[in-house]
Amino acid sequence: MKSKLSIHNKSDKPDNIVLKENQIIERCLEIEGQLPDFMRDFFLYLKNGVALSTRLAYLEDILFFCKYLVKESSLSQADTIKTISIEEFNKINAKDINRFLGDYCSRYTMENSEYIKVMENHNRALARKKSSLSVLFKFLFRDEIIEKNITDGFNPIRLPKPQPDAIKRLEIDEVAKMLEIVETGEAFTDKEKVYWEKTKLRDKAIIVLFVTYGLRVSELQQLNISSFNFNRGDFKIYRKRGKEVLMPLNKTCEKVIKEYIIKERPTEAALDEINKDALFLSLQNKRMTIRAIRNLVKKYTAMALGTSRDYGYSPHKLRATAATSLIQQGFSIYDVQNLLDHDNVTTTQLYAAHKKDVKREIVKNFEWIEEE
Missing domain, CATH: 1.10.443.10 (Intergrase catalytic core)
Known part of the structure; x- marks a missing residue:
């Protein structure tokens, strides 16, 4: 049973803003706990380098990609997301990412005991997922966790120009x-x-x-x-x-x-x-x-x-x-x-x-x- 949450707020922000931010932080930590340990420094980079809402969005996209690696692809032999290895990530190439974005992400299904839901993403949603993965793979290359920067090979995703x-x-x-x-x-x-x-x-x-x-x-x-x-x-x-x-x-x-x-x-x-x-x-x-x-x-x-x-x-x-x-x-x-x-x-x-x-x-x- 969870203890009742209390707020000890010494900032200028009102309690409801502090509480909202805390909920986002807790969700970020929950996702980070599911992802492989070799991404730990990346989590630190997100924590200090981007806005809180952006941090959560990136983590959700990366978790989705890792679920795909384990359940939908042959790119990983891991039984769980947590056990995806550095070696398997190092073998992923730009073509694999392009197939994930262009083939799988554009339309996939989500199932539970009651129904099967068809999920369809338009280009704006695909561009955000591409951005999240680009940030991840560039960081892993920069920190010499993977050997190549594969992001230059990611296919462009064309977004419609807004019309007045x-x-x-x-x-x-x-x-x-x-x-x-x-x-x-x-x-x-x-x-x-x-x-x-x-x-x-x-x-x-x-x-x-x-x-x-x-x-x-x-x-x-x-x-x-x-x-x-x-x-x-x-x-x-x-x-x-x-x-x-x-x-x-x-x-x-x-x-x-x-x-x-x-x-x-x-x-x-x-x-x-x-x-x-x-x-x-x-x-x-x-x-x-x-x-x-x-x-x-x-x-x-x-x-x-x-x-x-x-x-x-x-x-x-x-x-x-x-x-x-x-x-x-x-x-x-x-x-x-x-x-x-x-x-x-x-x-x-x-x-x-x-x-x-x-x-x-x-x-x-x-x-x-x-x-x-």
């Missing part, structure tokens, strides 16, 4: 429609309105934060009451790679958050220690999960678009909505890049290129034959 016209986001009038639905509940059935009445202020605050700041879903899910300093007019978020960022509050966001906290959110007395600081709570008085937030956004965007719930948009599409709306309002791409935390300004430029009905306007104003 393919960016899914809401138009400004659709955002207005969505906010109206959140406010009035007009699109809900009588049964759904019972639930909506209990969460409408929470839902409104979530939607407004998404379309104003283009937050990532994890950034919003981690927000606490203590994240907000209403006297100074700002709030703190934790971005990728552990970056702490202060975001300014506008009047709309301040109003909807205060309204939710004062009129709808349970008091601290009704909450347990781990959830009393969490901003957005479920009806069970627990911090909302990322999945619950995704479902909420999908529901409201589907109503705004006039489509079925299955075709609603994800929170990331509201991030695209915020970016496009800001650029259409005349803000520079560099200001929008800074607000949304894009690593590269070319990402932001995609939203700048996507102007409403631009193709229609071009063709409309380029007539070869004048009307009589």
Whole structure:
């Protein structure tokens, strides 16, 4: 039986961020315990050299590859992943990796006692697996654990160039429609309105934060009451790679958050220690999960678009909505890049290129034959 986890936190990070990071670290250690011992220095390299989420992603991909070596290929005679030898890894060549990525990874099956699931990976997922293996094999070569650097022989994986016209986001009038639905509940059935009445202020605050700041879903899910300093007019978020960022509050966001906290959110007395600081709570008085937030956004965007719930948009599409709306309002791409935390300004430029009905306007104003 596991002991109850307590947090002794002397950092500036809130407890929920520390707890989340600890869960990722524990998962990393669990995977490392399954992998061969000759990778131990590689684990140390990941621990000190890459972001925590990247470390986990690499380890999951490498574990998947090692499972393939043991169960699906003739490249290893080991009975378990742990007993894969250096000699067997040293015999792996670029052609073996290309077959793993191009043949096995593109489509494989996962079985349990109840069902067989067919797994299909697109090029973006294959490129990530290739990247993970490239980092591993380069490290093993650098540390003279294997004799050759085989990564130059890995086949390229072509990723489609993002097209501005393919960016899914809401138009400004659709955002207005969505906010109206959140406010009035007009699109809900009588049964759904019972639930909506209990969460409408929470839902409104979530939607407004998404379309104003283009937050990532994890950034919003981690927000606490203590994240907000209403006297100074700002709030703190934790971005990728552990970056702490202060975001300014506008009047709309301040109003909807205060309204939710004062009129709808349970008091601290009704909450347990781990959830009393969490901003957005479920009806069970627990911090909302990322999945619950995704479902909420999908529901409201589907109503705004006039489509079925299955075709609603994800929170990331509201991030695209915020970016496009800001650029259409005349803000520079560099200001929008800074607000949304894009690593590269070319990402932001995609939203700048996507102007409403631009193709229609071009063709409309380029007539070869004048009307009589």
